[in-house]
Amino acid sequence: MTENASRFTLHASRLPLIAIIGRPNVGKSTLFNRVLGGKPAIVDDVPGVTRDRNYADGTYRGRPFRLVDTGGLDPSAGEGMLALIKRQSQIAIAEADILIFVMDGRAGLTPPDEEINSLLRGAQKPVFVAINKIDTPKAEALLADFYRLGHEQLYPVSAEHGIGADDLLEALFPLLPESDAEAVRADLPRVAIVGRPNVGKSTLVNTLLGQDRLVVSDIPGTTRDSIDALVTYRDRQYIFSDTAGIRRRGKVERGIEGYSVARALRAMGRSDVAVLLLDAVEGITEQDTKIAGLVLKQGRACILLVNKWDLREGDAEARADYERDLRRRFPFLPWAPVLFATALKPDSVGALYPLINRVMHAFTVRVPTGPLNKFLQDILAENPLPVRKGKPGKVTKSAFITQVATKPPAFALFVGHPEDVGKTYLRFLENRLREQYDFLGAPLHILVRRK
Numbered sequence: 001m002t003e004n005a006s007r008f009t010l011h012a013s014r015l016p017l018i019a020i021i022g023r024p025n026v027g028k029s030t031l032f033n034r035v036l037g038g039k040p041a042i043v044d045d046v047p048g049v050t051r052d053r054n055y056a057d058g059t060y061r062g063r064p065f066r067l068v069d070t071g072g073l074d075p076s077a078g079e080g081m082l083a084l085i086k087r088q089s090q091i092a093i094a095e096a097d098i099l100i101f102v103m104d105g106r107a108g109l110t111p112p113d114e115e116i117n118s119l120l121r122g123a124q125k126p127v128f129v130a131i132n133k134i135d136t137p138k139a140e141a142l143l144a145d146f147y148r149l150g151h152e153q154l155y156p157v158s159a160e161h162g163i164g165a166d167d168l169l170e171a172l173f174p175l176l177p178e179s180d181a182e183a184v185r186a187d188l189p190r191v192a193i194v195g196r197p198n199v200g201k202s203t204l205v206n207t208l209l210g211q212d213r214l215v216v217s218d219i220p221g222t223t224r225d226s227i228d229a230l231v232t233y234r235d236r237q238y239i240f241s242d243t244a245g246i247r248r249r250g251k252v253e254r255g256i257e258g259y260s261v262a263r264a265l266r267a268m269g270r271s272d273v274a275v276l277l278l279d280a281v282e283g284i285t286e287q288d289t290k291i292a293g294l295v296l297k298q299g300r301a302c303i304l305l306v307n308k309w310d311l312r313e314g315d316a317e318a319r320a321d322y323e324r325d326l327r328r329r330f331p332f333l334p335w336a337p338v339l340f341a342t343a344l345k346p347d348s349v350g351a352l353y354p355l356i357n358r359v360m361h362a363f364t365v366r367v368p369t370g371p372l373n374k375f376l377q378d379i380l381a382e383n384p385l386p387v388r389k390g391k392p393g394k395v396t397k398s399a400f401i402t403q404v405a406t407k408p409p410a411f412a413l414f415v416g417h418p419e420d421v422g423k424t425y426l427r428f429l430e431n432r433l434r435e436q437y438d439f440l441g442a443p444l445h446i447l448v449r450r451k
Contacts, residue, residue: 015064018099023103055230097175194275359442
């Protein structure tokens with residue numbers, strides 16, 4: 001057992017949190033991806049790509065842990081974006097159970113590395129020092145300079161090529177408690193916060209979290225990765241994903257921003273509910289309409305949140321006017337509820353949770369076949385299925401409906417002649433289903449099949 005492992009004991013009541021710390025561009029995100037065995041973090045050779053604290057769950061030899069990737073820590077940063085990133089790294093250090101300090105073996109020991117080392121010594125937590133970019137036996141000679149920092153054990157790694165990562169994990173292993181808890185709860189509602197740049201997505205997630213978890217500034221495009229955050233509200237847990245702002249395709253640059261938008265779309269696709277943020281002052285734009293279309297295309301439940309509403313509260317007609325414009329611009333989302341709020345105010349966004357609960361229920365509910373068919377027969381008694389020939393009574397008796405899926409809810413309607421059932425009748429049936437079973441915020445699919 002290493003000295004680090006012998007001095008500290010972690011509890012199995014929660015996942016141990018491991019934070020990767022270091023100055024910019026030393027390979028933290030590459031190591032993050034290597035340890036997790038995938039590519040959750042955007043990796044590029046431009047310093048400062050990672051700005052927020054990016055969390056992901058992993059396991060090693062059956063023991064679960066939570067890993068956090070941080071932005072490059074620049075101890076001298078005093079203002080601007082670098083200062084915000086520095087603050088995020090400091091928070092990660094404070095909340096972590098284990099620290100991995102990454103340095104660049106090719107660049108050698110630098111004054112910022114020494115400052116970070118002094119900072120970590122004060123943290124009184126196990127620190128594992130990884131010297132990155134040691135990818136050949138000859139390169140191991142570069143380690144000598146780093147022993148000046150006073151650590152007994154250094155871990156040479158090449159995060160890009162996977163060299164040494166297993167040795168680092170093996171050293172961490174004694175500190176990872178055995179746990180029967182699942183690393184990922186599949187039943188937790190997943191909520192993606194989506195929208196165009198600079199509408200307040202990170203501000204909203206920070207308010208829901210009650211801490212400055214995400215970098216927030218008035219610079220569009222601050223969020224580059226899709227960041228997951230676990231939130232507990234009134235004994236119920238939610239996973240919120242803050243996503244990069246989605247700009248018009250022609251405005252998206254190749255490279256980091258292109259990756260960011262792709263991650264945002266993937267985060268939306270694996271969510272249950274998409275909360276689409278709109279700007280109360282700027283109004284609804286063409287890009288908002290396109291993002292709403294993406295939500296519909298991916299079959300996600302949807303809530304429309306009009307942010308910065310405190311700036312328009314003095315206008316008595318503002319809400320009615322905005323809702324009319326919403327329904328005009330989003331005719332394909334008549335079932336999406338609208339919430340007027342201010343992301344900076346906790347009391348204002350508190351109404352989001354009961355709305356998510358209601359929408360989530362609609363997205364996941366399964367209607368029993370018996371009551372569903374009784375409902376169908378009542379509907380057909382009032383408005384029979386359109387037919388070309390035959391008696392409507394016989395057609396009505398032969399019709400049958402069952403729910404075949406959830407997330408989103410999908411129904412199969414079995415009739416004698418599917419070609420006779422047009423879009424108008426399906427819209428009518430969908431509206432009646434919504435009235436009867438409260439499918440607020442959830443898209444519905446009705447598939448017509450031959451009986």
